[in-house]
Amino acid sequence: MAKFTPAPGLEEALARIVAPSVHRIAQQVEIEARRLAPPVKRWVTVADDKVRPTHVAAQGQEVPGNLRFAINSMDWDRRHRGVGAKTYMREPRDQSSRAVANIKNCRCTTHSDPDGIAKNINTGQPVVAGKKVTVTVTARGHLVVEAEVGTVYPGNLVADGAHFMSRGTAIVAARR
Ligand SMILES: [Zn+2]
Incomplete structure:
Protein backbone atom coordinates (compact mmCIF):
# COMPACT_ATOMS: atom_id res chain seq x y z
CA MET A 1 0.00 0.00 0.00
CA ALA A 2 1.40 3.32 -1.02
CA LYS A 3 1.44 6.11 1.44
CA PHE A 4 1.13 9.64 0.15
CA THR A 5 3.37 12.11 1.88
CA PRO A 6 2.69 15.66 0.86
CA ALA A 7 5.62 17.77 -0.08
CA PRO A 8 6.65 20.13 2.69
CA GLY A 9 4.36 23.13 2.73
CA LEU A 10 1.87 21.64 0.25
CA GLU A 11 -1.06 21.43 2.69
CA GLU A 12 -0.44 24.98 3.81
CA ALA A 13 -0.37 26.09 0.17
CA LEU A 14 -3.66 24.23 -0.46
CA ALA A 15 -5.23 25.96 2.55
CA ARG A 16 -4.36 29.31 1.01
CA ILE A 17 -5.81 28.19 -2.35
CA VAL A 18 -9.18 27.10 -0.88
CA ALA A 19 -9.46 30.12 1.43
CA PRO A 20 -11.41 32.24 -1.11
CA SER A 21 -13.91 29.38 -1.58
CA VAL A 22 -14.44 29.08 2.16
CA HIS A 23 -14.93 32.85 2.25
CA ARG A 24 -17.63 32.64 -0.45
CA ILE A 25 -19.47 29.89 1.47
CA ALA A 26 -19.41 32.05 4.60
CA GLN A 27 -20.80 34.99 2.62
CA GLN A 28 -23.72 32.78 1.56
CA VAL A 29 -24.35 32.01 5.24
CA GLU A 30 -24.34 35.76 5.91
CA ILE A 31 -26.92 36.35 3.16
CA GLU A 32 -29.27 33.64 4.47
CA ALA A 33 -28.86 34.75 8.11
CA ARG A 34 -29.68 38.35 7.14
CA ARG A 35 -32.78 37.15 5.30
CA LEU A 36 -33.94 35.10 8.31
CA ALA A 37 -33.03 37.60 11.04
CA PRO A 38 -36.01 39.02 12.95
CA PRO A 39 -36.66 42.78 12.86
CA PRO A 114 -36.60 44.97 9.38
CA ASP A 115 -32.83 45.46 9.02
CA GLY A 116 -32.19 46.08 12.72
CA ILE A 117 -30.34 42.80 13.22
CA ALA A 118 -29.51 41.99 9.59
CA LYS A 119 -27.36 45.09 9.14
CA ASN A 120 -25.01 43.89 11.87
CA ILE A 121 -24.37 40.41 10.43
CA ASN A 122 -20.96 40.33 8.79
CA THR A 123 -18.42 37.92 7.32
CA GLY A 124 -14.79 38.21 8.36
CA GLN A 125 -11.73 37.69 6.20
CA PRO A 126 -10.33 34.15 5.89
CA VAL A 127 -7.69 33.31 8.49
CA VAL A 128 -5.21 30.66 7.31
CA ALA A 129 -3.32 28.97 10.16
CA GLY A 130 -1.23 26.05 8.95
CA LYS A 131 -3.60 23.60 7.19
CA LYS A 132 -6.71 25.25 8.56
CA VAL A 133 -8.92 27.95 7.02
CA THR A 134 -11.35 29.79 9.30
CA VAL A 135 -13.99 32.32 8.28
CA THR A 136 -16.30 33.71 10.95
CA VAL A 137 -19.82 35.06 10.35
CA THR A 138 -20.75 37.36 13.22
CA ALA A 139 -24.05 38.84 14.42
CA ARG A 140 -23.60 41.75 16.82
CA GLY A 141 -26.19 43.76 18.67
CA HIS A 142 -28.37 44.17 21.73
CA LEU A 143 -29.93 40.81 22.80
CA VAL A 144 -28.78 39.14 19.57
CA VAL A 145 -27.89 35.88 21.34
CA GLU A 146 -31.34 35.72 22.96
CA ALA A 147 -32.87 36.49 19.54
CA GLU A 148 -31.01 33.48 18.09
CA VAL A 149 -31.60 30.88 20.80
CA GLY A 150 -34.67 32.23 22.64
CA THR A 151 -35.14 33.01 26.31
CA VAL A 152 -37.52 32.48 29.21
CA TYR A 153 -38.83 35.45 31.20
CA PRO A 154 -40.03 35.39 34.83
CA GLY A 155 -43.46 33.84 35.03
CA ASN A 156 -42.38 31.18 32.50
CA LEU A 157 -43.05 33.41 29.48
CA VAL A 158 -41.17 31.66 26.67
CA ALA A 159 -39.71 33.48 23.67
CA ASP A 160 -38.74 31.03 20.94
CA GLY A 161 -35.39 31.53 19.26
CA ALA A 162 -35.39 32.76 15.65
CA HIS A 163 -32.34 30.54 14.92
CA PHE A 164 -31.41 32.77 11.97
CA MET A 165 -27.68 31.93 12.20
CA SER A 166 -28.08 28.18 12.58
CA ARG A 167 -30.84 28.00 9.95
CA GLY A 168 -28.77 30.09 7.56
CA THR A 169 -25.85 27.74 8.04
CA ALA A 170 -28.05 24.67 7.50
CA ILE A 171 -29.48 26.08 4.25
CA VAL A 172 -26.00 26.70 2.81
CA ALA A 173 -24.71 23.32 4.03
CA ALA A 174 -27.63 21.59 2.26
CA ARG A 175 -26.46 23.10 -1.07
CA ARG A 176 -23.05 21.46 -0.87
ZN1 LIG B 1 -48.53 53.11 26.79
Missing part, protein backbone atom coordinates in the same frame (compact mmCIF):
# COMPACT_ATOMS: atom_id res chain seq x y z
CA VAL A 40 -35.89 45.06 15.78
CA LYS A 41 -38.98 46.63 17.37
CA ARG A 42 -39.01 49.90 19.28
CA TRP A 43 -41.51 51.08 21.92
CA VAL A 44 -43.08 54.40 20.93
CA THR A 45 -45.31 56.55 23.16
CA VAL A 46 -47.54 59.38 22.00
CA ALA A 47 -45.25 61.63 24.08
CA ASP A 48 -47.91 63.78 25.71
CA ASP A 49 -48.32 64.49 29.43
CA LYS A 50 -50.80 61.63 29.91
CA VAL A 51 -48.33 58.83 29.15
CA ARG A 52 -47.89 56.82 32.38
CA PRO A 53 -44.37 56.96 33.88
CA THR A 54 -43.71 53.25 33.24
CA HIS A 55 -44.22 53.85 29.50
CA VAL A 56 -42.31 57.15 29.48
CA ALA A 57 -39.39 55.05 30.75
CA ALA A 58 -39.97 52.54 27.93
CA GLN A 59 -39.93 55.15 25.16
CA GLY A 60 -37.32 54.15 22.58
CA GLN A 61 -36.61 50.72 24.08
CA GLU A 62 -35.46 48.36 21.29
CA VAL A 63 -35.63 44.55 21.34
CA PRO A 64 -35.47 41.86 18.64
CA GLY A 65 -38.89 41.05 17.21
CA ASN A 66 -39.20 37.59 18.77
CA LEU A 67 -38.43 38.88 22.28
CA ARG A 68 -40.33 40.97 24.84
CA PHE A 69 -40.00 44.52 26.05
CA ALA A 70 -39.06 44.87 29.73
CA ILE A 71 -41.42 47.48 31.16
CA ASN A 72 -41.34 48.78 34.74
CA SER A 73 -44.25 47.20 36.57
CA MET A 74 -47.09 49.16 38.13
CA ASP A 75 -47.79 48.67 41.83
CA TRP A 76 -51.33 47.38 41.23
CA ASP A 77 -50.03 44.64 38.93
CA ARG A 78 -47.32 43.71 41.43
CA ARG A 79 -49.88 43.36 44.22
CA HIS A 80 -52.71 41.73 42.29
CA ARG A 81 -51.16 40.06 39.22
CA GLY A 82 -47.99 38.58 40.63
CA VAL A 83 -45.60 40.34 38.27
CA GLY A 84 -42.12 41.26 39.49
CA ALA A 85 -40.22 44.50 39.11
CA LYS A 86 -40.53 44.21 35.32
CA THR A 87 -43.50 43.33 33.13
CA TYR A 88 -42.57 41.57 29.89
CA MET A 89 -44.64 42.59 26.88
CA ARG A 90 -44.42 41.51 23.25
CA GLU A 91 -46.15 44.75 22.32
CA PRO A 92 -48.17 47.50 24.04
CA ARG A 93 -51.40 46.17 25.65
CA ASP A 94 -50.04 42.61 25.62
CA GLN A 95 -52.39 40.64 27.87
CA SER A 96 -50.00 37.68 27.92
CA SER A 97 -47.75 39.86 30.12
CA ARG A 98 -50.41 39.36 32.89
CA ALA A 99 -50.53 43.12 33.47
CA VAL A 100 -53.87 44.86 33.85
CA ALA A 101 -53.04 48.35 35.17
CA ASN A 102 -50.00 48.64 32.91
CA ILE A 103 -51.98 47.98 29.71
CA LYS A 104 -55.26 49.80 30.50
CA ASN A 105 -55.85 52.77 28.15
CA CYS A 106 -52.34 52.45 26.74
CA ARG A 107 -51.92 54.32 23.44
CA CYS A 108 -48.34 53.27 22.74
CA THR A 109 -47.28 51.65 19.47
CA THR A 110 -44.18 49.99 18.10
CA HIS A 111 -41.92 50.82 15.20
CA SER A 112 -40.28 47.91 13.41
CA ASP A 113 -36.90 48.03 11.65
Whole structure:
Protein backbone atom coordinates (compact mmCIF):
# COMPACT_ATOMS: atom_id res chain seq x y z
CA MET A 1 0.00 0.00 0.00
CA ALA A 2 1.40 3.32 -1.02
CA LYS A 3 1.44 6.11 1.44
CA PHE A 4 1.13 9.64 0.15
CA THR A 5 3.37 12.11 1.88
CA PRO A 6 2.69 15.66 0.86
CA ALA A 7 5.62 17.77 -0.08
CA PRO A 8 6.65 20.13 2.69
CA GLY A 9 4.36 23.13 2.73
CA LEU A 10 1.87 21.64 0.25
CA GLU A 11 -1.06 21.43 2.69
CA GLU A 12 -0.44 24.98 3.81
CA ALA A 13 -0.37 26.09 0.17
CA LEU A 14 -3.66 24.23 -0.46
CA ALA A 15 -5.23 25.96 2.55
CA ARG A 16 -4.36 29.31 1.01
CA ILE A 17 -5.81 28.19 -2.35
CA VAL A 18 -9.18 27.10 -0.88
CA ALA A 19 -9.46 30.12 1.43
CA PRO A 20 -11.41 32.24 -1.11
CA SER A 21 -13.91 29.38 -1.58
CA VAL A 22 -14.44 29.08 2.16
CA HIS A 23 -14.93 32.85 2.25
CA ARG A 24 -17.63 32.64 -0.45
CA ILE A 25 -19.47 29.89 1.47
CA ALA A 26 -19.41 32.05 4.60
CA GLN A 27 -20.80 34.99 2.62
CA GLN A 28 -23.72 32.78 1.56
CA VAL A 29 -24.35 32.01 5.24
CA GLU A 30 -24.34 35.76 5.91
CA ILE A 31 -26.92 36.35 3.16
CA GLU A 32 -29.27 33.64 4.47
CA ALA A 33 -28.86 34.75 8.11
CA ARG A 34 -29.68 38.35 7.14
CA ARG A 35 -32.78 37.15 5.30
CA LEU A 36 -33.94 35.10 8.31
CA ALA A 37 -33.03 37.60 11.04
CA PRO A 38 -36.01 39.02 12.95
CA PRO A 39 -36.66 42.78 12.86
CA VAL A 40 -35.89 45.06 15.78
CA LYS A 41 -38.98 46.63 17.37
CA ARG A 42 -39.01 49.90 19.28
CA TRP A 43 -41.51 51.08 21.92
CA VAL A 44 -43.08 54.40 20.93
CA THR A 45 -45.31 56.55 23.16
CA VAL A 46 -47.54 59.38 22.00
CA ALA A 47 -45.25 61.63 24.08
CA ASP A 48 -47.91 63.78 25.71
CA ASP A 49 -48.32 64.49 29.43
CA LYS A 50 -50.80 61.63 29.91
CA VAL A 51 -48.33 58.83 29.15
CA ARG A 52 -47.89 56.82 32.38
CA PRO A 53 -44.37 56.96 33.88
CA THR A 54 -43.71 53.25 33.24
CA HIS A 55 -44.22 53.85 29.50
CA VAL A 56 -42.31 57.15 29.48
CA ALA A 57 -39.39 55.05 30.75
CA ALA A 58 -39.97 52.54 27.93
CA GLN A 59 -39.93 55.15 25.16
CA GLY A 60 -37.32 54.15 22.58
CA GLN A 61 -36.61 50.72 24.08
CA GLU A 62 -35.46 48.36 21.29
CA VAL A 63 -35.63 44.55 21.34
CA PRO A 64 -35.47 41.86 18.64
CA GLY A 65 -38.89 41.05 17.21
CA ASN A 66 -39.20 37.59 18.77
CA LEU A 67 -38.43 38.88 22.28
CA ARG A 68 -40.33 40.97 24.84
CA PHE A 69 -40.00 44.52 26.05
CA ALA A 70 -39.06 44.87 29.73
CA ILE A 71 -41.42 47.48 31.16
CA ASN A 72 -41.34 48.78 34.74
CA SER A 73 -44.25 47.20 36.57
CA MET A 74 -47.09 49.16 38.13
CA ASP A 75 -47.79 48.67 41.83
CA TRP A 76 -51.33 47.38 41.23
CA ASP A 77 -50.03 44.64 38.93
CA ARG A 78 -47.32 43.71 41.43
CA ARG A 79 -49.88 43.36 44.22
CA HIS A 80 -52.71 41.73 42.29
CA ARG A 81 -51.16 40.06 39.22
CA GLY A 82 -47.99 38.58 40.63
CA VAL A 83 -45.60 40.34 38.27
CA GLY A 84 -42.12 41.26 39.49
CA ALA A 85 -40.22 44.50 39.11
CA LYS A 86 -40.53 44.21 35.32
CA THR A 87 -43.50 43.33 33.13
CA TYR A 88 -42.57 41.57 29.89
CA MET A 89 -44.64 42.59 26.88
CA ARG A 90 -44.42 41.51 23.25
CA GLU A 91 -46.15 44.75 22.32
CA PRO A 92 -48.17 47.50 24.04
CA ARG A 93 -51.40 46.17 25.65
CA ASP A 94 -50.04 42.61 25.62
CA GLN A 95 -52.39 40.64 27.87
CA SER A 96 -50.00 37.68 27.92
CA SER A 97 -47.75 39.86 30.12
CA ARG A 98 -50.41 39.36 32.89
CA ALA A 99 -50.53 43.12 33.47
CA VAL A 100 -53.87 44.86 33.85
CA ALA A 101 -53.04 48.35 35.17
CA ASN A 102 -50.00 48.64 32.91
CA ILE A 103 -51.98 47.98 29.71
CA LYS A 104 -55.26 49.80 30.50
CA ASN A 105 -55.85 52.77 28.15
CA CYS A 106 -52.34 52.45 26.74
CA ARG A 107 -51.92 54.32 23.44
CA CYS A 108 -48.34 53.27 22.74
CA THR A 109 -47.28 51.65 19.47
CA THR A 110 -44.18 49.99 18.10
CA HIS A 111 -41.92 50.82 15.20
CA SER A 112 -40.28 47.91 13.41
CA ASP A 113 -36.90 48.03 11.65
CA PRO A 114 -36.60 44.97 9.38
CA ASP A 115 -32.83 45.46 9.02
CA GLY A 116 -32.19 46.08 12.72
CA ILE A 117 -30.34 42.80 13.22
CA ALA A 118 -29.51 41.99 9.59
CA LYS A 119 -27.36 45.09 9.14
CA ASN A 120 -25.01 43.89 11.87
CA ILE A 121 -24.37 40.41 10.43
CA ASN A 122 -20.96 40.33 8.79
CA THR A 123 -18.42 37.92 7.32
CA GLY A 124 -14.79 38.21 8.36
CA GLN A 125 -11.73 37.69 6.20
CA PRO A 126 -10.33 34.15 5.89
CA VAL A 127 -7.69 33.31 8.49
CA VAL A 128 -5.21 30.66 7.31
CA ALA A 129 -3.32 28.97 10.16
CA GLY A 130 -1.23 26.05 8.95
CA LYS A 131 -3.60 23.60 7.19
CA LYS A 132 -6.71 25.25 8.56
CA VAL A 133 -8.92 27.95 7.02
CA THR A 134 -11.35 29.79 9.30
CA VAL A 135 -13.99 32.32 8.28
CA THR A 136 -16.30 33.71 10.95
CA VAL A 137 -19.82 35.06 10.35
CA THR A 138 -20.75 37.36 13.22
CA ALA A 139 -24.05 38.84 14.42
CA ARG A 140 -23.60 41.75 16.82
CA GLY A 141 -26.19 43.76 18.67
CA HIS A 142 -28.37 44.17 21.73
CA LEU A 143 -29.93 40.81 22.80
CA VAL A 144 -28.78 39.14 19.57
CA VAL A 145 -27.89 35.88 21.34
CA GLU A 146 -31.34 35.72 22.96
CA ALA A 147 -32.87 36.49 19.54
CA GLU A 148 -31.01 33.48 18.09
CA VAL A 149 -31.60 30.88 20.80
CA GLY A 150 -34.67 32.23 22.64
CA THR A 151 -35.14 33.01 26.31
CA VAL A 152 -37.52 32.48 29.21
CA TYR A 153 -38.83 35.45 31.20
CA PRO A 154 -40.03 35.39 34.83
CA GLY A 155 -43.46 33.84 35.03
CA ASN A 156 -42.38 31.18 32.50
CA LEU A 157 -43.05 33.41 29.48
CA VAL A 158 -41.17 31.66 26.67
CA ALA A 159 -39.71 33.48 23.67
CA ASP A 160 -38.74 31.03 20.94
CA GLY A 161 -35.39 31.53 19.26
CA ALA A 162 -35.39 32.76 15.65
CA HIS A 163 -32.34 30.54 14.92
CA PHE A 164 -31.41 32.77 11.97
CA MET A 165 -27.68 31.93 12.20
CA SER A 166 -28.08 28.18 12.58
CA ARG A 167 -30.84 28.00 9.95
CA GLY A 168 -28.77 30.09 7.56
CA THR A 169 -25.85 27.74 8.04
CA ALA A 170 -28.05 24.67 7.50
CA ILE A 171 -29.48 26.08 4.25
CA VAL A 172 -26.00 26.70 2.81
CA ALA A 173 -24.71 23.32 4.03
CA ALA A 174 -27.63 21.59 2.26
CA ARG A 175 -26.46 23.10 -1.07
CA ARG A 176 -23.05 21.46 -0.87
ZN1 LIG B 1 -48.53 53.11 26.79
